[in-house]
Amino acid sequence: MIRNAYLLSVDYEGNSKAARLKFFDPERQEIFFMIDWTGHRPYLLTDAPPERIKEILGQNLMSRVHSITSVNKFNVLEDRNVVLTKVEAKDPLAIGGSPNNIRETLKSEGYRVWEANIKYYNCYIYDTGLEPGALYLIKGPNEVELSCKFEAEDQQIIELLSGGKEELEFAKRLIPLLRQPAPKLKILALDIEVASPRGMIARSKDAKWPIISVSLSGNDGLKQVHLLKRGRPPEKSKTHLGASIIVHEREEELIKEIFNIISSYPLILTFNGDDFDLPYLAERAKELGIKSNIIKKERDKVTVETGIHIDLYKLFRNSSIRVYIFNNAYIGATLDEIAEALLNERKIEVDKSNIPDLPPEQLAEYSFQDAYLTLKLGTIDNNSLIRLLFVFSRISKLTIEDVARYGISKWISNMIFYEYRRRGWLIPNPEEIQAIRGRETFTKATIEGKKYKGALVLEPVPGPHFNVSVLDFASMYPSIIGTWRISFETINCPHEDCRTNRPVEDLPHWVCRKGLGIIPDLIKTIRDLRVRWYKRIEKDPTKSPTERDWYGAVQRGLKVLLNASYGVFGYENFPLYSPPTAEMITAIGRKAIMASIEEAEKEGLRVIYGDTDSLFVENAPKEKIEELCKKIHEKLGIELELDKVYRYVILSELKKNYLGVLEDGSVEIKGLLGKKRNIPAFVRRAFEDVISILKDVRDEKDLENAKQEIFAVIRGWCDKLERGEFSLQEVAFEVMLTKPTDGYVKTTPQHVKAAMMLERRKGIRIQPGAVISFVKTKDKNGVKPVEFAKKEDLDLDKYLEIMETTFGQLLGALGTSFREVMSGVKRGSLLDYF
């Protein structure tokens, strides 16, 4: 049977002792497997001679060895070919997983080993050249072929690139992969509730208590709550969201039914299902004697045999996803906070310590809401997350399941490892990179405790500025990596004649000029493809909305990769960690921005601010800007471009703090206190009120008038505060708890005090990631959780102080101050503090 199917995942199958490919057939909405047919085996590389292996490993380990051969590899750190011994094993655990293993035995004998820490299924993907996430044509039991190939029309994309052979070859593989949209999948969200006694937290390790409810919400319209019969039957047959309430006499029956339904969906979504829902289900099933292997617990994930499982808790916690995909719209990592921020919906409020004692209808409502929210989050924005996972999987070569669980450094290192294996390059060990290419840095960071100097931030010229052009280096660090060819491969290379190639005079590091390395090619290709092609076709009106959605995901996905491509080199746990590389990249960045300022000033342009890769230029004629960009490109080889023109900008005296109004009246606020989400909603609303006045300002005269209006509005809000015209909720500060309350040993910040009061009074533990709402009070403690406070507890002076600092940033830039604005106002007793 010939069919099309997406490769979703690869794992190791213990019975057949081989890799197993998990495919998804979109037409039948069905998962199927193929066991490796190539005879591939796990292995490591070592410098121990082949003839000595037997003796070193001993009889016991040798029985687990499949073969010993010699292989040629290219060692990039020393720029030479090497011959190494490849030890193939009969099972992956023999390499490095079991107590007595080949890796450690070789090391203890003083030999070096390489590529022994890579998970077997990833190793398999590298060697077979499989493309996770891609669509395949399944031609027979031993024959699969990529459905999407490089086509004649793709040549036009290649023309946009200017690289060498390697770069084009990489692009030719990537382009077809990024053309194929993500499949439509039947999706099921699942959530369970457990009869844990009051105050006890159910854990999946010892699934002591019965499962009392399982809620299911599918994108095909399935809505069910399965309840275990306890006491009286529910009075309703449906929840208010329309989920059928189904009661089971026995827990076995319930679990069996759930397994049945799960198995008909290729994608299962949970919120924290890796740590709780799925392992708990599996453990209960085992305890009740249900024979099923549908849920498989692995080291750092729980998978579903009949599909794939994505734990949205892990996915939403991924900071690349949070920052670049959701623009920091949520901070906490709880279902309630994310749902509130992204969907404007909340969990149903119940007494958390008492869920098992809820009446059955209420339990059903509460439980179903969680499954409902999980499905909604997982399919948000017309399945944009699923699309992104496919994009990331195809670029990083990680399985969909791993992409959804690991962070950006893993995505990047896996992509690089794949390319290394493909070319027969030896993947170096971290300690060798540092020993051979250096680990020392020579610049001093501004922030104490950091390893090297970062970006440059210019001192702003405070005050209002009209007609401000913002120039920036598009993807500055990736451009530097590509143009100067900076990576762990090229920094401090072994060639004597490259030592004079020092892009930054005050750093002793040199850079290879012989074209060594592939990372600069990969980054440059991704960068050029994004800015020259995918960003354009995302906006192409001749494309269908579906296609534009897809290319939007591609474009954003590439951006996420690029944004982290410099940072990983400065990250200790990145397998290709190289402090000199990171230090060189930021140093070139500083040099580029300095050169641009110099050039701009030479042209008679006035630079009023700049941060890292941007320049704010006041009143610059268009021709002069074009001239400047051209000159900089010629001089430095990276592209400086006009990003936007502000009708006017108000710079505060602080760095990273300003307000800009674009020609269309839209306001961009950066860093100002009024924008921070931890300040009370009351203050934020007052701030927004003021901002709305600034929208319509076109010239200095307007600004003068607006100022008077602003003063009046600020006074108005202070009056409101004084008269108590607000709800408690509106004056609550909202600050995230980043660790458990007992983890704060050095100081006890206010939000922690409030959290501790909540814990004491309610007898619960507050989890990291929860956002604490508290108000400032006059009592000794100074704070109270909003739910325990009364209006008369409030310390209004504190609230006036925050109004002062919030508006002070703006007022200072407008040549006045909060005090001045408030003077002449008739004050009640509360304002006597002025």
Next chain:
DNA sequence: GCGGACTGCTTACCT
């Protein structure tokens, strides 16, 4: 014993 100057911790932001 108390307040001001200071440092360090914590959180949230910018690029």
Next chain:
DNA sequence: ACAGGTAAGCAGTCCGCG
């Protein structure tokens, strides 16, 4: 668990002050 740079508010400490 990608990096460094900037800002704010508070907790805690030290020191001077009869």
